Amino acid sequence: MAFLREQTLSYPIHQLLSPEGQLSGETPISLQQAELWQRAYRHLWLTRLFDQRAVALQRTGQLGTYASCLGQEAISTAIGFSLQPNDVFVPYYRDQAAQMLRGTSMSSILQFWGGDEWGSHHTSIHDLPACIPIATQVTHAAGVATALKLRHQKQAVLTTCGDGASSRGDFYEALNLAGVWHLPLVVVINNNQWAISVPLSQQTATATLAQKALAAGVMSVRVDGNDFFALMAVLDEALERARHGKGTTLIEAVTYRLCDHTTADDMSRYADHASREQAQQTEPLIRFRRLLEQKLMWNDQQQQAMEIALLAQIGSEVDRYLSLPPANPADMFDYLYAELPEDLAQQKAEFLQKFGT
Ligand SMILES: Cc1ncc(C[n+]2csc(CCOP(=O)(O)OP(=O)(O)O)c2C)c(N)n1
Numbered sequence: 183m184a185f186l187r188e189q190t191l192s193y194p195i196h197q198l199l200s201p202e203g204q205l206s207g208e209t210p211i212s213l214q215q216a217e218l219w220q221r222a223y224r225h226l227w228l229t230r231l232f233d234q235r236a237v238a239l240q241r242t243g244q245l246g247t248y249a250s251c252l253g254q255e256a257i258s259t260a261i262g263f264s265l266q267p268n269d270v271f272v273p274y275y276r277d278q279a280a281q282m283l284r285g286t287s288m289s290s291i292l293q294f295w296g297g298d299e300w301g302s303h304h305t306s307i308h309d310l311p312a313c314i315p316i317a318t319q320v321t322h323a324a325g326v327a328t329a330l331k332l333r334h335q336k337q338a339v340l341t342t343c344g345d346g347a348s349s350r351g352d353f354y355e356a357l358n359l360a361g362v363w364h365l366p367l368v369v370v371i372n373n374n375q376w377a378i379s380v381p382l383s384q385q386t387a388t389a390t391l392a393q394k395a396l397a398a399g400v401m402s403v404r405v406d407g408n409d410f411f412a413l414m415a416v417l418d419e420a421l422e423r424a425r426h427g428k429g430t431t432l433i434e435a436v437t438y439r440l441c442d443h444t445t446a447d448d449m450s451r452y453a454d455h456a457s458r459e460q461a462q463q464t465e466p467l468i469r470f471r472r473l474l475e476q477k478l479m480w481n482d483q484q485q486q487a488m489e490i491a492l493l494a495q496i497g498s499e500v501d502r503y504l505s506l507p508p509a510n511p512a513d514m515f516d517y518l519y520a521e522l523p524e525d526l527a528q529q530k531a532e533f534l535q536k537f538g539t
Pocket residue numbers: 276314315316343344345346347348372374376377378439443
């Protein structure tokens with residue numbers, strides 16, 4: 183007698199805007215406004231051009247290690263557009279697009295990646311700084327969501343992580359707690375198919391990441407991570423549920439990392455060229471442009487004028503970043519603990535004796 187059976191679950195990828203630029207299915211009214219389309223498209227391009235500039239700064243020795251978000255701009259842009267100002271955003275390191283929409287200046291983002299923690303200072307007062315340790319932010323977000331729930335505040339917490347992060351204990355533990363306590367939390371996985379050089383198939387045997395929600399008893403959905411419209415639709419629904427006491431949602435946004443993991447990586451050593459070429463065809467900006475061309479008569483001149491204006495904006499932010507005073511290395515001791523533990527106090531004293539402030 184065979185008692186065991188394989189679970190087969192169907193999690194179709196939700197899509198509204200096809201790679202050919204066709205909008206189909208039920209597009210919510212809020213997403214049918216041309217004004218929103220233009221603002222979102224502009225922000226996607228701001229993110230892409232900023233990203234290119236950041237990589238160039240690193241390559242010329244003017245920035246520390248930097249994590250590009252090339253090809254994944256739609257996820258973070260849709261997050262920035264769907265969060266309300268008093269929601270709490272708990273980002274990870276590929277969330278430049280949303281951070282900008284939450285009020286963090288480009289010069290502050292560059293300051294952070296330039297190795298100065300003060301770059302995290304000028305962000306929305308509700309939000310947390312970008313998290314580098316993998317998956318730890320999901321536990322922080324569950325903690326913040328617990329506080330909001332206890333205080334009966336109608337705000338949502340949204341956190342992001344990578345596909346690799348979803349294989350870590352912190353991810354499962356936080357999601358489990360969110361399910362039990364019915365927390366006002368939205369967890370968005372940027373499934374870009376890679377955890378540095380480890381492909382998705384080598385770090386999890388699950389067919390989808392969305393189904394990881396099942397064991398935690400929370401809602402989940404799989405969405406095309408290159409489709410700004412589908413992302414907005416699922417984010418709006420999940421955030422509304424969170425704000426109205428209806429619990430947690432896990433969103434798996436399926437995309438592809440069209441860049442090295444960070445500037446300290448070389449993807450050509452492990453990724454096959456063909457799958458990258460294929461992914462290039464479905465990236466988020468091209469399909470959005472096709473839509474604008476078809477529906478709003480968007481043309482080359484408008485595109486060029488927009489890019490020139492964005493590059494000027496980025497240029498002045500880069501100048502501001504380059505004129506900042508150097509980071510104070512002693513800062514690394516000061517902002518983790520309210521009271522510095524004895525061993526770190528000793529290290530700080532030694533450091534100051536050797537290097538001064
Ligand atoms: C706790 C922890 N372990 C290891 C690392 C090193 N590390 C940095 S990025 C990364 C892979 C993350 O992949 P994924 O979660 O898919 O996110 P992506 O970088 O693809 O957006 C690892 C292992 C880390 N930052 N933190």
